[in-house]
Amino acid sequence: MSERPRIVIVGAGISGLTAAYRLAEAFDITVLEAADRAGGHIRTEERGGLLLEWGPDSLVAHKPAGERLCRELGLGSRLLRLRSGGSRMQVVTGGRLQQVPEGYLMIAPTRMMPLIRSPLLSPLGRTRAALERMIPARRDEADESLQSFVTRRWGQEAYERVAEPVFGGLFAADATRLSAQACVPRMHALENTYGNVATGLRKMMAAHGAGNRPRAGVYALDGGMSVLVEALEQRLPDGALRFRTSVCDLQRGGAGWRLLLDGGETLDADAVVLACPAFVASRLLRATAPELAAQLDAVEYASCATVNLLYDASAMRTPLHGFGFFVARSENSPLLACNYASLKFDGRAPLGCVLLRAFLGGAGRASLDGLDDGQLVRVAHEGLAALLDLRGAPRFGRARRFIDALPQPVVGIGQTRERLAAGSDRLALCGSACGWVGLPDCIESAEKAAERVAEETARSEGIERAG
Numbered sequence: 001m002s003e004r005p006r007i008v009i010v011g012a013g014i015s016g017l018t019a020a021y022r023l024a025e026a027f028d029i030t031v032l033e034a035a036d037r038a039g040g041h042i043r044t045e046e047r048g049g050l051l052l053e054w055g056p057d058s059l060v061a062h063k064p065a066g067e068r069l070c071r072e073l074g075l076g077s078r079l080l081r082l083r084s085g086g087s088r089m090q091v092v093t094g095g096r097l098q099q100v101p102e103g104y105l106m107i108a109p110t111r112m113m114p115l116i117r118s119p120l121l122s123p124l125g126r127t128r129a130a131l132e133r134m135i136p137a138r139r140d141e142a143d144e145s146l147q148s149f150v151t152r153r154w155g156q157e158a159y160e161r162v163a164e165p166v167f168g169g170l171f172a173a174d175a176t177r178l179s180a181q182a183c184v185p186r187m188h189a190l191e192n193t194y195g196n197v198a199t200g201l202r203k204m205m206a207a208h209g210a211g212n213r214p215r216a217g218v219y220a221l222d223g224g225m226s227v228l229v230e231a232l233e234q235r236l237p238d239g240a241l242r243f244r245t246s247v248c249d250l251q252r253g254g255a256g257w258r259l260l261l262d263g264g265e266t267l268d269a270d271a272v273v274l275a276c277p278a279f280v281a282s283r284l285l286r287a288t289a290p291e292l293a294a295q296l297d298a299v300e301y302a303s304c305a306t307v308n309l310l311y312d313a314s315a316m317r318t319p320l321h322g323f324g325f326f327v328a329r330s331e332n333s334p335l336l337a338c339n340y341a342s343l344k345f346d347g348r349a350p351l352g353c354v355l356l357r358a359f360l361g362g363a364g365r366a367s368l369d370g371l372d373d374g375q376l377v378r379v380a381h382e383g384l385a386a387l388l389d390l391r392g393a394p395r396f397g398r399a400r401r402f403i404d405a406l407p408q409p410v411v412g413i414g415q416t417r418e419r420l421a422a423g424s425d426r427l428a429l430c431g432s433a434c435g436w437v438g439l440p441d442c443i444e445s446a447e448k449a450a451e452r453v454a455e456e457t458a459r460s461e462g463i464e465r466a467g
Contacts, residue, residue, distance in 0.1 A: 005270035005271070010280075018442075041054075042225045050355060052398070066440035075228065120162070128154065150162075160330065279296070299433075299435040305368055338358045353395070
């Protein structure tokens with residue numbers, strides 16, 4: 001009986017594991033991971049009644065690939081919705097926390113009265129934002145920056161006080177360089193379809209009101225996002241995952257590929273999926289696919305740090321509202337954002353305590369170089385104490401850095417993703433290698449990469465065997 005074709009997946013983050021899971025039924029798979037664990041930036045830690053998320057902590061429902069995979073793996077009953085009252089956003093401008101008007105959908109106001117009454121924008125800024133429906137649509141199809149899109153449609157204040165802190169915090173990015181098409185594709189599409197976003201949103205809301213109610217905006221997993229990683233690992237064949245194994249070179253070998261591993265071992269594969277960072281994939285392809293390597297070099301990354309801090313509930317002199325806040329770049333603060341982890345989802349901290357998750361660093365912000373973990377904890381606590389009027393020191397504080405970890409969806413990333421997704425013969429790229437950010441997008445990217453490389457391999461193997 002003929003052996004099944006072998007496909008090697010480089011990287012055991014969420015993208016690599018998803019690709020391996022999709023390919024395992026029909027192919028002999030091997031997953032190579034340089035670290036000593038799977039999951040990449042997903043890392044959940046249970047400690048003394050705390051559930052600490054160091055990387056992603058949730059899935060957005062409007063991108064269904066993540067939720068769909070969880071349900072397929074039998075995790076549907078473990079999906080957690082946001083706690084009641086945890087859906088409002090706050091931003092830090094002018095040195096203080098301010099509530100984003102009720103009804104704001106990321107960058108777009110959907111209700112006029114909360115906007116008009118909000119102190120977040122000046123009277124002139126509120127008036128300008130309310131006039132979005134009067135602004136003609138842009139006809140140029142070229143990629144546009146988020147700054148240009150928001151300023152053009154809702155005004156400069158709406159960008160500086162809402163869009164910039166929110167998206168700068170979400171992506172640890174210099175928001176002036178972000179792509180509108182990549183960051184707010186639905187809003188961009190509404191402008192193109194209806195001529196303005198307000199009309200499109202009104203029609204969308206009317207459709208929801210007619211019975212197609214929108215689903216919960218965000219899901220977490222009971223037990224943390226590492227539950228998803230473990231479920232994927234358990235679905236892979238014994239011995240398929242190889243940890244502490246780095247790929248040093250990738251060469252053409254016959255109809256497929258040959259991988260040179262650290263220690264001198266070689267591994268032949270009928271096809272390869274690169275689910276590693278773009279800068280790693282670029283190094284591997286520099287000699288054999290220089291044009292593809294050049295495209296990979298166009299994917300930019302940012303670094304940040306996550307700091308988990310536990311406080312007694314009595315330390316909160318003023319009540320916390322919503323799920324957290326984002327900090328405007330104009331504040332010159334080391335803080336990017338903070339989410340109120342124990343208010344956001346159940347099961348994060350013991351009763352009588354509040355768990356906060358602060359984020360530091362990011363593109364265009366103060367460098368974290370030279371600060372040890374203890375100093376990161378101190379910087380985060382001091383920033384939070386000033387904004388939240390905290391009493392006393394945290395009961396617990398720990399920091400973890402993520403160096404060159406966050407792909408930046410800058411202007412032009414859409415074309416880069418398309419070219420990278422095309423890959424090469426029997427070679428596919430996905431997830432971070434294609435500049436995708438967020439679990440659902442990485443999962444969908446991996447599923448598409450697995451489907452493409454499976455079709456190519458099966459077709460080629462069938463032709464060879466028939467001949």
